[in-house]
Amino acid sequence: MPNPPDLAALIESPLARDREAGSMQRQLHERLKRAILDGGLAPGSRLPGSRALAEALAISRNTVTAAYEHLAAEGYVQPDRQGTRVTELSSPAATTTKRSRKTTGSPATAHRLADIQPRTAFTEPDATFRPGVPALSHFPMAAWRRALDRAIRTASPATLGYGDPLGEPRLRAAIARHLAIARGVRCEPRQVVIAEGAQEAISLCVRLLSNPGETGWIEDPGYRGAKSAMRAGDMHMVPIRVDAEGLHASAEDWQKHPPRLIYTTPSHQYPAGAVLSIARRLALIAEARRHGAWIIEDDYDSEFRHTGEPIGAMQGLVPDAPVLYIGTFSKTMFPSLRLGFLVLPEALLAGVQAPLEEMLRGGHRHEQLAMADFIESGQFGRHLGRMRRLYRDRQQALRLALTRHLKVPHAIDGGYCGLHLTVRLPPRFDDRRIAAEALRHHLAPVALSSFALQPLPADNGLVLGYGNTSAELFEPLVKRLSQLARAAERQGP
Numbered sequence: 001m002p003n004p005p006d007l008a009a010l011i012e013s014p015l016a017r018d019r020e021a022g023s024m025q026r027q028l029h030e031r032l033k034r035a036i037l038d039g040g041l042a043p044g045s046r047l048p049g050s051r052a053l054a055e056a057l058a059i060s061r062n063t064v065t066a067a068y069e070h071l072a073a074e075g076y077v078q079p080d081r082q083g084t085r086v087t088e089l090s091s092p093a094a095t096t097t098k099r100s101r102k103t104t105g106s107p108a109t110a111h112r113l114a115d116i117q118p119r120t121a122f123t124e125p126d127a128t129f130r131p132g133v134p135a136l137s138h139f140p141m142a143a144w145r146r147a148l149d150r151a152i153r154t155a156s157p158a159t160l161g162y163g164d165p166l167g168e169p170r171l172r173a174a175i176a177r178h179l180a181i182a183r184g185v186r187c188e189p190r191q192v193v194i195a196e197g198a199q200e201a202i203s204l205c206v207r208l209l210s211n212p213g214e215t216g217w218i219e220d221p222g223y224r225g226a227k228s229a230m231r232a233g234d235m236h237m238v239p240i241r242v243d244a245e246g247l248h249a250s251a252e253d254w255q256k257h258p259p260r261l262i263y264t265t266p267s268h269q270y271p272a273g274a275v276l277s278i279a280r281r282l283a284l285i286a287e288a289r290r291h292g293a294w295i296i297e298d299d300y301d302s303e304f305r306h307t308g309e310p311i312g313a314m315q316g317l318v319p320d321a322p323v324l325y326i327g328t329f330s331k332t333m334f335p336s337l338r339l340g341f342l343v344l345p346e347a348l349l350a351g352v353q354a355p356l357e358e359m360l361r362g363g364h365r366h367e368q369l370a371m372a373d374f375i376e377s378g379q380f381g382r383h384l385g386r387m388r389r390l391y392r393d394r395q396q397a398l399r400l401a402l403t404r405h406l407k408v409p410h411a412i413d414g415g416y417c418g419l420h421l422t423v424r425l426p427p428r429f430d431d432r433r434i435a436a437e438a439l440r441h442h443l444a445p446v447a448l449s450s451f452a453l454q455p456l457p458a459d460n461g462l463v464l465g466y467g468n469t470s471a472e473l474f475e476p477l478v479k480r481l482s483q484l485a486r487a488a489e490r491q492g493p
């Protein structure tokens, strides 16, 4: 039989005698209930006799009896011939202890989440060189506020209710029109699904198209968010190397690890900067068709092409390509807007429409309507034009500053597009150490090696975002980086 409970623990502190603390009966009831729930009063143990407890707490015996009766009425205790016994409850405390004992060495969250680790500390977006952040102070806030105002003023009260789970039809139509012209994407508005940014769109692809354990190809080095989405979908991830022509899948890769999903950033490989060559695009589409695989084309920053002709999306390269095209307004507008989109292949529409309608709830309807207005009125296009010029200048200025002031051997990759460039360093310069040290100076470049699942010595360097860093700062900042790089040089034979 379990031991009688430790009276000392129950009488450890006297009950409060002020009005705010509540009646003695209520305080005692609360104290006993807590002790039962957190295991201090074990299931099956007997409560102290009412007289003894009343004396120990200097309260009336009736108060104790009333508290016991209250607990009995709630089922926490049961009176029997020898006194009052604590019920065998599956209390939260008991279950927690049991579970943690049973799963020693195993995380409380799903196993698939265990590998998802933040590789870099969260930094404020204004930290210089942080990749992926657009020029926040150049955003046309007044024009956006007017678009929002118009959306709120002209929308009916019905807009406060649930809308189309796949997004506001007006925005989906505006995106379809814009993509056809700007990116060569072939689609109808009904193929466009609004998501909370590209990240949610990638997760949706994984949830809609893969079963646990199926193979997902990921660019190596590659975008970490895509890996997390595949991990969270319990996919078997296979890293595929990227080179100067982008994702490089060999015949052996197709044979040994036929994929269900292929994640790629063909217009501007993230983070190494290559453009997927046309030969590889066509081969990837043909092989994906042959193997029944789907390509996830993440076209996150290609609106900002700095040199040469714009490169169209893979999605529009051939009719009915097995491609799910993803775009985002995080770079073209601002990240906290959380608006992105997924263009579904026609062939998938019938199969995924109903699940999507059940999984999604739409929302942010005024923002979506304001975004549609922004595109339709031409303000989006004008903003893109201004930003393209700004980023082109920043990209050139950063290249120049690196050439002049980065006094360690290096090579610059990419930068023909988007908001970042990648500086490769010889392996003896410890890129993670440089990035960690840089953070202490409010600089937030990211170590190239941290993007690789199977890093090679060549995956060493720094990914430098120039979107949100003013060009006047490049010279002193690159000088600082240069010092940090030299200090992080490994000494060896």
Ligand SMILES: Cc1ncc(COP(=O)(O)O)c(C=O)c1O
Residues within 6 Å of the ligand: 131, 132, 196, 197, 198, 199, 200, 223, 225, 265, 270, 298, 300, 327, 328, 329, 330, 335, 339, 340
């Ligand atoms: C390659 C790539 N894809 C997707 C995203 C995510 O964008 P969003 O903010 O739309 O989720 C980013 C963000 O930096 C990115 O670099």
